[in-house]
Amino acid sequence: MLELRKDIFADERDDNLKEIGKGTQRQDMLGHVTGTSIYFNDHRLQGMLHLQVLRSPHPHARIRRIDTAEAERSPGVRRIIRGADVPRNLNTLLSLINFGKDDEPTLAVDKVRYKGEPVAAVVADSQREAFEAAAKVRVDYEPLPTVFDVEDALKAGAPIVNETYPKNTFTYHDIYDHQKLRFGDVERGFASADHVLEQRYQMSPIEHAPTETNGSIAAPDTNGRYVVYTSTQALFFSLDTCAKILDLPSNTFHFIGGTVGGGFGGKVDTLTEPLAILGAMLTGRPVRYIFGREEEMKFGPPRGAERIYLKDGMMRDGRIVARKVRAYFDSGAYTRLSSYAVVKCVAHLPGPYTIPNVYGDVYCVFTNRTPATAMRGFGVTAMDFAIECQMDKLAHLVGMDPMEFRLLNAYRDGDMKAHRREAKNTALIECVQVAAEKAKWPLREEFKRMSSRKDGGGARAAIPATAMDTKGPARPATQQRTPYDRAPQPAAGTEPPRPTPPPPVSPAPQPASHGAIRFSSVFGSRRR
């Protein structure tokens, strides 16, 4: 059941609109409910062939030899495609916006880096014949040592997953193996804190589970062009990726999509289009390449697992004074989009709270598993799980109501965020208040009266003097410290907290900026 709370922020809106705000029926409703909406796989083209890839059985192995002789003679086979047939076999998705190095082949050539990596593709008259021929391709593998744990991958002597990134980490700004966030001085914050809580959180990989699996159909069109029906979530992203891999001008391709059976982030990677088009180019026939459910689930990219270490310093009245984050994003064998999720995650720290000292180191790590990709809440979902579980533990430690604890620490209009931009248009406080009302969760009067539009800014708008990677002072003897391997237990004799928004612990003049010209591997040389 949905209730529109028009009474809140009413002075910021004009509600006298004719079409906006109406529950108009969807434009595509009739097609969807009668099963007549056209998806990519509804196109049945004359003479259409079927493409099936052969996938690696090993998570990490050198390829000594690929023998396709028997497969070539298999019934119905039109063409077998190998890495050497792909015009530009190495690519990385975000090269379209100059972020990262080409690190992933369309078809593996010298090495496979995850179980299920495509090694060769068979184009045949029927799906069954393509499957049968793929089984007849003989690949001579030399298995290599593997690494599956993100922290193991960072250790000296760990197997190198992806030679483009020999330290098993994505490179930020050409120099760092992680993206940093530095705001204030967390060590000073921890030193002054009454409680320090360190906890570890772990998310597991998750499947997008769309109704419609990834796929596309490519067909030769008139005048040397190719028409491509696709399930992509990003039409031009996929088109431009194909233009690069196939080394052809982008207007060679006519991409048609737009109606997709669920994406959730799993249809950005352009997994099928390059090979479908290449198959059509090599055979002169329409070619369909669609993932089966098992392929989608095991070798389609999942939501990546993230491991997060959170360390918070808190005063006994419930004010959080420092938050330090170390996180590892498991990218699998190739970059795809996890490199970007790291940046998004850093910007999200420390969650929707005003904390005067924040520190983050977030890594994009390569392991021998199916490459991860975007998924709903990309870069943020696991961090929100960690932060919000941590918030509950912190409230418990000081004996505060978890709702009131969030209201106390909530960010407000005018506060400075850790990525050094002013918070505007905030509404966390109102969401907590309304959710409490809905759930009949009692809040004290002073917490009910709080507003995102009041008591922000001022001292909370300052950018604190920021410590750049130095050791902090020793902690006081009275501090209650809960390390990573212990569960938090509330301290005895906590004081009732007051709902005053926390002033920053170390308001100080802003340090000099880091020079007028900065170089970034993300964006190149730029003047501020």
Add this chain to the structure above:
Amino acid sequence: MARHRGRGIASINYPIGMNLGGDPSQALVHSNPSGKFTVALSSIDLGQGMKSVTRQICAETLGVPVEDVYVDTADSDTGPHCMGSFASRGTHRVGNAVMAAAKEARGVMMEAAAEELEVNATDLETDGRGNIHVKGAPHRSISTKDVAIAAQFKQGKTISGRGIFLVPLSAVDPETGEMSPATCYAHACMVAEVEVDDETGEVAMMRMDSAYELGRALNPRLVEQQLVGGAWMGVSHALYETTEPYYPDPRHGPRDFVEYLMPGPGDICPHDIAVLERPAADGPFGAKGPGEMCANPVMPAVANAIFNAVGVRVDELPITPEKVLRAIKAQGGARPQARR
């Protein structure tokens, strides 16, 4: 052995759009000679309702009924460039591009109407029902259909518009992480109530109460569809789903929906939702976007509710019965916390 109830909360915010390489989307709007408008996009409708939301934005901006607008997407030969449907950017970025294109088209439409009515275009207004009339004088009116015919066959005007919305790229400071990651943020708070069986470790969802702030609910029914579905994805992530049940050990991965667990119809519970609207200064009619973030608060709210019910913290997702049961055993039995 018993079943224990518990409640947990989580509150979150979420950035709208992406901060990497600039974030543009384009739209084209044009009228046919009957006064029916087409919006040409290359954006994708994943089922979330992209076509419907942009259709409403176009109709509102033009001042015509929604039935007179059709959204055509996604064809790379006819639809102008869009980054794609991800990063909660559809409503905000594409919506803004459609709004800009519709504004331009409306300008031509009003000029054409002014010529027919022999008045100044600034003296005209639309009634939202397919007519343009002189302000304060509804009888001096012309239908958008007649304006479109006149523009095409008499005046030689094209009632069309181009729109682009670009959030320019923002450099990221390598030392401090200083950046402009997004122009606006959506917000949410979720209260989850669970029942935990201390004999089996199973967690049942009993109830969800939530508040979501989305800027502007352009279409409340589409918003409801997103929030209800998204919350269930959150529950599924919290309690059921993973492709690697013993991560980082990669073995025992599921192959299909028989082995990959998700909640079924018997697992759902009531979900009472409040929607708040604090318009974003740069959103189309103030809209932000509900798509991604609605799943996020559910996972921690469920984890916190489990703690409230039986006193165990499971810090690894998904929170399977095995993990709950092991944690309960490790602490020597359920320790229900104060009811709330």
